[in-house]
Amino acid sequence: MSATPDPQLGPTPQHTPDLQYSEVEQELRVSVRALLAARAPQSATLARTETEQPVDTGLWQALGAELGVTGLAVPEKSGGAGASWRETAVVLEELGRAVAPVPYLGSAVLATAALLAVDEAELLPGLAAGRQVAALAVPFATALLPSGPHPTDPGDAAFPASVRADAGGLLHGTVRLVADARTADAFVVPARGADGTPALYAVEGQAAAGVVVGPVVSLDMTRALADLSFDGAAGRLLAEGDDAVRAVRTALTTGAALLASEQLGVAEWALETTTAYVKERHQFGRPVGSFQAVKHRLADLWVSVAQLRAVARNAADALATGSADAPVAAALAQAFASPVAVAATEEAVQLHGGIGFTWEHPAHLYLKRAKSASIALGTADRHRAILAALVDLPSPLPLSALPLSPHSEEHHG
Amino acid sequence: MSTPPPWTAESLLAAVHDLLAEHDPATTSVKDFLGARYDAGLAWIHFPEGFGGLAAPRSLQQVVNDAFAAAGAPTLDPGRHGIGLGMAAPTLLAFGDDAVKNRFLRPLWTGEEVWCQLFSEPGAGSDLAALGTRAVRDGDGWTVDGQKVWTSLAHEAQWAILVTRTDPDVPKHRGMTYFVCDMTAPGVEVRPLRQATGEAEFNEVFLTGVRIPDAHRLGEVGDGWRVAQTTLMNERVAIGSHPVPREGGLIGLVARRWREQPEARTPGLHDALLRLWVDAEAARLTGERLRQQLAAGQPGPEGSAAKLAFARLNQQISGLELELLGGEGLTYDDWTFRRPAHPSMEGGTPGYRYLRAKGNSIEGGTSEILRTIIAERILGLPPEIRVDKDVAWKDLAK
Numbered sequence: 013m014s015a016t017p018d019p020q021l022g023p024t025p026q027h028t029p030d031l032q033y034s035e036v037e038q039e040l041r042v043s044v045r046a047l048l049a050a051r052a053p054q055s056a057t058l059a060r061t062e063t064e065q066p067v068d069t070g071l072w073q074a075l076g077a078e079l080g081v082t083g084l085a086v087p088e089k090s091g092g093a094g095a096s097w098r099e100t101a102v103v104l105e106e107l108g109r110a111v112a113p114v115p116y117l118g119s120a121v122l123a124t125a126a127l128l129a130v131d132e133a134e135l136l137p138g139l140a141a142g143r144q145v146a147a148l149a150v151p152f153a154t155a156l157l158p159s160g161p162h163p164t165d166p167g168d169a170a171f172p173a174s175v176r177a178d179a180g181g182l183l184h185g186t187v188r189l190v191a192d193a194r195t196a197d198a199f200v201v202p203a204r205g206a207d208g209t210p211a212l213y214a215v216e217g218q219a220a221a222g223v224v225v226g227p228v229v230s231l232d233m234t235r236a237l238a239d240l241s242f243d244g245a246a247g248r249l250l251a252e253g254d255d256a257v258r259a260v261r262t263a264l265t266t267g268a269a270l271l272a273s274e275q276l277g278v279a280e281w282a283l284e285t286t287t288a289y290v291k292e293r294h295q296f297g298r299p300v301g302s303f304q305a306v307k308h309r310l311a312d313l314w315v316s317v318a319q320l321r322a323v324a325r326n327a328a329d330a331l332a333t334g335s336a337d338a339p340v341a342a343a344l345a346q347a348f349a350s351p352v353a354v355a356a357t358e359e360a361v362q363l364h365g366g367i368g369f370t371w372e373h374p375a376h377l378y379l380k381r382a383k384s385a386s387i388a389l390g391t392a393d394r395h396r397a398i399l400a401a402l403v404d405l406p407s408p409l410p411l412s413a414l415p416l417s418p419h420s421e422e423h424h425g
Numbered sequence: 426m427s428t429p430p431p432w433t434a435e436s437l438l439a440a441v442h443d444l445l446a447e448h449d450p451a452t453t454s455v456k457d458f459l460g461a462r463y464d465a466g467l468a469w470i471h472f473p474e475g476f477g478g479l480a481a482p483r484s485l486q487q488v489v490n491d492a493f494a495a496a497g498a499p500t501l502d503p504g505r506h507g508i509g510l511g512m513a514a515p516t517l518l519a520f521g522d523d524a525v526k527n528r529f530l531r532p533l534w535t536g537e538e539v540w541c542q543l544f545s546e547p548g549a550g551s552d553l554a555a556l557g558t559r560a561v562r563d564g565d566g567w568t569v570d571g572q573k574v575w576t577s578l579a580h581e582a583q584w585a586i587l588v589t590r591t592d593p594d595v596p597k598h599r600g601m602t603y604f605v606c607d608m609t610a611p612g613v614e615v616r617p618l619r620q621a622t623g624e625a626e627f628n629e630v631f632l633t634g635v636r637i638p639d640a641h642r643l644g645e646v647g648d649g650w651r652v653a654q655t656t657l658m659n660e661r662v663a664i665g666s667h668p669v670p671r672e673g674g675l676i677g678l679v680a681r682r683w684r685e686q687p688e689a690r691t692p693g694l695h696d697a698l699l700r701l702w703v704d705a706e707a708a709r710l711t712g713e714r715l716r717q718q719l720a721a722g723q724p725g726p727e728g729s730a731a732k733l734a735f736a737r738l739n740q741q742i743s744g745l746e747l748e749l750l751g752g753e754g755l756t757y758d759d760w761t762f763r764r765p766a767h768p769s770m771e772g773g774t775p776g777y778r779y780l781r782a783k784g785n786s787i788e789g790g791t792s793e794i795l796r797t798i799i800a801e802r803i804l805g806l807p808p809e810i811r812v813d814k815d816v817a818w819k820d821l822a823k
Binding site: 028029030031032287290291298299301302304306307308310311312314315318319320321322323325326344347348396397399400403404405406407408409 | 668680683684687690691692695696698699700702703704706707708710711713714717718721730733734793795796797799800801803804805806807808809810
């Protein structure tokens with residue numbers, strides 16, 4: 013096999029990514045896992061889903077105050093830990109493994125990445141310390157198609173802005189199905205000005221005048237969604253024009269890349285728990301896991317999870333090193349992680365038999381997380397379309413034939 | 426008695442440079458250069474001194490290989506010498522006495538002698554331990570009768586590693602003995618085995634009254650299965666020493682065809698292509714992660730998964746490639762019986778690739794056996810029920 017990159021082939025990453033876990037990352041994993049085991053056992057997480065407080069605010073604050081992991085990628089000058097998205101990804105693996113009901117992806121990843129992209133200074137320290145929660149006000153299913161030199165590229169037409177800023181800087185409009193907005197103290201809001209210019213605003217205070225947070229019954233019981241309505245809410249302008257488009261793009265790419273690490277944690281839990289169960293469960297006088305029909309399915313799943321680990325590490329490393337390959341790594345991560353995490357949790361339900369279909373067993377929490385995550389930040393199909401544009405495998409259909417965002421023609425409510 | 430200082434990357438590089446100074450690769454024959462490398466202990470550096478090594482840490486082998494490669498030093502064709510270098514050599518080292526090691530290791534390393542592997546039989550494929558080729562004591566040696574199959578390179582090899590049945594009265598794993606077999610000895614007949622591709626990449630080997638001296642036995646009589654395990658441990662997907670570039674395998678051929686043939690594009694083929702591109706890139710990164718773990722001295726179990734994944738990918742990608750060709754996919758280049766010049770997936774035609782890939786999930790451990798290995802050795806699931814475990818080999822259903 014030739015080891016020489018062919019310039020005629022698709023873009024080849026410039027550097028070889030570090031796909032392992034450093035000692036620091038391993039130590040971080042141990043601390044986060046211990047905290048989650050003590051504070052968020054699955055029985056408590058399941059019980060919490062039927063209370064008035066489905067989000068575990070106490071756990072969120074502990075992640076910030078006790079472990080200092082809510083601002084890992086935030087520089088120290090902005091009150092963060094000055095680490096990187098690689099360490100953030102390890103935290104997400106553990107949060108996925110525990111289906112922890114905390115607004116980490118929405119606040120510590122999506123909103124934080126958008127704020128970092130515009131050098132915001134006021135909100136970041138509170139978010140990094142875990143004292144506050146922010147949400148990026150875009151529908152959770154959003155994945156932007158690439159903009160580029162081709163005439164069919166949508167450019168900023170894909171900018172997710174159902175919110176308009178009036179001449180006085182007041183915001184009007186609704187955003188449906190926003191992740192982790194339920195307990196947010198602040199909102200990072202993409203909006204268009206009166207002349208259509210893309211802009212990014214901060215709206216501070218859940219009780220701020222003109223902001224309504226409407227709870228949604230979400231399929232994923234451990235990640236709260238909310239509909240946001242802005243009716244003359246006062247926004248602080250963070251960026252305009254290309255800077256605003258770039259910030260939203262960066263946040264969504266970062267989210268897509270790191271969601272794969274959460275999906276890895278979900279899939280690892282499903283594989284390990286199911287493997288342990290089929291060793292113990294006996295039918296026909298033998299462990300269920302001694303039947304080849306079961307063994308081979310779990311072997312295939314193990315292969316997929318091992319591959320997902322490499323893909324997720326690659327995506328986190330591309331973000332952490334500022335690689336030009338990050339958009340490819342993120343789209344690859346979502347195109348690969350979503351079907352694997354869904355398959356892992358579906359196998360967990362099936363191979364547990366009857367108990368796996370009960371409310372009492374936690375398998376359904378993971379199934380709901382995995383299926384929702386497969387839609388969140390773009391389906392695998394949408395990320396394959398993004399990849400096709402990025403690695404020069406053109407579709408016979410122009411990109412303009414795809415909706416700019418999933419179901420963008422619906423939900424004008 | 427003083428202990429010499431342990432080898433380091435620096436001291437090994439100094440030894441490499443000394444050798445290069447005395448033997449210029451540009452003016453030295455391959456045989457002489459590799460011979461000098463063996464004599465200097467810079468062949469397999471973890472082997473003992475006198476047998477091509479320096480008893481140095483195996484993790485530094487790559488440093489040595491890279492330094493020789495950078496100087497333009499020759500290496501052997503892995504297609505012709507892979508079985509010798511990768512499988513025979515570690516087994517000879519582990520189980521051969523000094524006379525055996527002195528006789529065989531140096532010409533194996535220099536490429537003067539080609540090796541093949543006489544393991545599989547018509548009645549012993551996945552169940553290798555069921556093999557029935559008999560070796561019977563005969564004075565100071567052994568007489569061997571039986572049939573082996575799927576033998577790469579048998580028509581070019583001087584020597585073979587051979588597993589035989591020496592005691593049919595005990596359960597199958599206990600009655601085997603392992604030998605080095607002279608492929609030029611009377612009674613060794615090699616016949617080409619033609620595959621679905623039309624080529625004969627492999628052979629059948631018929632052994633009729635073949636004499637093997639007892640000095641060419643590796644391991645104890647009856648201990649052949651344990652010796653064979655050492656050989657087979659080294660038969661895994663070779664994890665390269667350098668990163669494979671994106672689109673470095675079959676997917677690159679198909680991607681290039683897609684870029685060059687806009688008229689072939691349909692939405693259905695596009696979806697299939699993107700799915701395979703994603704799977705190929707995930708498999709490539711998984712191989713890269715394993716490579717990094719091995720380089721850091723932490724071998725991971727992902728190697729078992731690599732062959733399973735690549736067999737499936739090769740089959741799916743080569744199938745898509747034929748469909749991308751449209752009408753031209755109906756053709757084949759040549760069914761004429763022949764020996765392949767360079768058996769490689771990326772060589773040949775799309776039709777050849779499609780057919781050859783069918784062997785990928787059978788050779789070197791079927792995908793079904795690999796799944797069982799992953800389930801039992803990695804996931805710790807209960808072993809298969811073995812109805813043949815305590816039955817004498819001669820009483821097994823055949």
